Structure formats: structure tokens, C-alpha cells
Amino acid sequence: MISIIIVDDHAVVRSGLKLLLSEKEDMTVVGEASEGDEAIALAGQLRPDVVLMDLSMPHGKDGLTAAKELSQILPDTAVLILTMHDDDEYLFRAIQAGASGYVLKSAPHEELVTAIRTVAGGNAYLYPTATKRLMSEYMDCFQAGSNQDQYDTLTTREKEILSLAAKGYANKEIAEQLFISVKTVETHKSNVMEKLGLRSRPDLIKYAVKKGLLNYE
Structure with missing residues (x-):
């Protein structure tokens, strides 16, 4: 079972993602956070397989900074960036921060599910156009x-x-x-x-x- 923490500053986004992922037999959402510091603390307690992380969270630590800290303190936890930013700069910075994957919020649901399974298995995932x-x-x-x-x-x-x-x-x-x-x-x-x-x-x-x-x- 893949354990997941969802990190996004919008409660409605977290609820939607939790509903989607909870329908998958091999996935369970074990926690939610609205900003980076909360995510780091929660991940330290729960040790999830995957942290699904938004980049832009204006009311706390941003996703890139949190991803970098998580990759250092919890190397066995994969950070998967889920964002609206289809931008090379954010993509490169996410990789440099130690993220295992990068998916757009506009992606089909099944692509997100595939990305989670991929990074949970220890592999890297980038959406196709980003790879190119x-x-x-x-x-x-x-x-x-x-x-x-x-x-x-x-x-x-x-x-x-x-x-x-x-x-x-x-x-x-x-x-x-x-x-x-x-x-x-x-x-x-x-x-x-x-x-x-x-x-x-x-x-x-x-x-x-x-x-x-x-x-x-």
C-alpha cells in the first residue's frame, strides 16, 4: 500500500485529490498539509512513501523549499510536485531540490496515479513534454x-x-x-x-x- 501526504494550500484541492486517490486499492492518504513546514513535520511523524506537493503556497513555506528539506531528512520518501506551472525554471528547480517527479494539475487523473506509483517504486517521473x-x-x-x-x-x-x-x-x-x-x-x-x-x-x-x-x- 502506497502511503501519501497531500500538500496544497487549497482545502478543496486536497479533498478532491484525497477522494481520487482513496479509490485506488494500492493507495492510502495518511495526512494533509496546507504549507511546507506543516508538511515536513507531518512527514517526519508518518514517514509516507510519497509527498504530493504543490509549489505555490503563499501562507507558509513554499513547495520547492519543503521538497529540498524533505529530500535531505527523509531520503526514502519521494516528493512528487503537482503544480499548475508548466515552466522550465520551476521544473529545473524542482529537480535540483531533489523532487522525484513533476506533474501538472491539468494532467489526466490516470497520469497522476501513474506518477505516484512510479516515484513510490523508486523511479523518477516527468510529464512527456517536460522530458522533451x-x-x-x-x-x-x-x-x-x-x-x-x-x-x-x-x-x-x-x-x-x-x-x-x-x-x-x-x-x-x-x-x-x-x-x-x-x-x-x-x-x-x-x-x-x-x-x-x-x-x-x-x-x-x-x-x-x-x-x-x-x-x-
């Missing part, structure tokens, strides 16, 4: 700096681990898929981060998008 824009943006950057790109210095195994890690798989899951030890995965991942000059998981995701290593179905 990210790939375009980072492909431009890649082409401009391709001479300095260190991707070709990675071993075949390191490339496999880079792709799986960017998709959100945990070290144990990667180890099981590749039939290697968790310690070996950790060593390879550390080597990848060092070779590519990456510092965080959001950096790794953005790099993988740039290289076309993620496939969002």
Missing part, C-alpha cells in the same frame, strides 16, 4: 561541451549503474539486477560521480537526461 524540453536543453549544453565530456571514460558496468541509479533504483536493486554485491555497486557509483564531476542524485538525473539514458514511458 529537458533533453533539448541539456543536449545543447552537451554539444557545447562535448570535448570535455567524460562519459566515454566510464566502463560498461559504470554506464549500466549510472543509468539504473538515475532511474531511481536503490543500490540493493541494482546489485540484484546486475548480479553483483551492494558494495561493488557503491564503489562503481562513487567512481561514476567522481569521473563525471557530479555531486548529488539530481545532478546525476540531469546528466542522464542529457545523455538520453532515461526512457520515460
Whole structure:
């Protein structure tokens, strides 16, 4: 069962989302919050699988700031941004803040449900047009700096681990898929981060998008 906290400053939006998600057999809404600080406190108590987070909450801590704090203090809880902002700046900032996904409020209900299941499973989710824009943006950057790109210095195994890690798989899951030890995965991942000059998981995701290593179905 996927446990969810809904964070939005509009009570009617929270009620509608709760009604929608409660109809799903594999989902349960365990709490609601109207702003970021309340969401962080509630998530600390309930340890949900997913925090469904609005960006614009004028009467308290905003969604981006809350998402960043949650990604640091509750790394096993996925933050899924649900917003009206179809804007590259907000999208990039959400990824940098550590969000696992980004969905528009105008999206069909089933897309939201799919996004929740995706991030709850440890994977990343972006709505299709956002993926295209990210790939375009980072492909431009890649082409401009391709001479300095260190991707070709990675071993075949390191490339496999880079792709799986960017998709959100945990070290144990990667180890099981590749039939290697968790310690070996950790060593390879550390080597990848060092070779590519990456510092965080959001950096790794953005790099993988740039290289076309993620496939969002």
C-alpha cells in the first residue's frame, strides 16, 4: 500500500485529490498539509512513501523549499510536485531540490496515479513534454561541451549503474539486477560521480537526461 501526504494550500484541492486517490486499492492518504513546514513535520511523524506537493503556497513555506528539506531528512520518501506551472525554471528547480517527479494539475487523473506509483517504486517521473524540453536543453549544453565530456571514460558496468541509479533504483536493486554485491555497486557509483564531476542524485538525473539514458514511458 502506497502511503501519501497531500500538500496544497487549497482545502478543496486536497479533498478532491484525497477522494481520487482513496479509490485506488494500492493507495492510502495518511495526512494533509496546507504549507511546507506543516508538511515536513507531518512527514517526519508518518514517514509516507510519497509527498504530493504543490509549489505555490503563499501562507507558509513554499513547495520547492519543503521538497529540498524533505529530500535531505527523509531520503526514502519521494516528493512528487503537482503544480499548475508548466515552466522550465520551476521544473529545473524542482529537480535540483531533489523532487522525484513533476506533474501538472491539468494532467489526466490516470497520469497522476501513474506518477505516484512510479516515484513510490523508486523511479523518477516527468510529464512527456517536460522530458522533451529537458533533453533539448541539456543536449545543447552537451554539444557545447562535448570535448570535455567524460562519459566515454566510464566502463560498461559504470554506464549500466549510472543509468539504473538515475532511474531511481536503490543500490540493493541494482546489485540484484546486475548480479553483483551492494558494495561493488557503491564503489562503481562513487567512481561514476567522481569521473563525471557530479555531486548529488539530481545532478546525476540531469546528466542522464542529457545523455538520453532515461526512457520515460
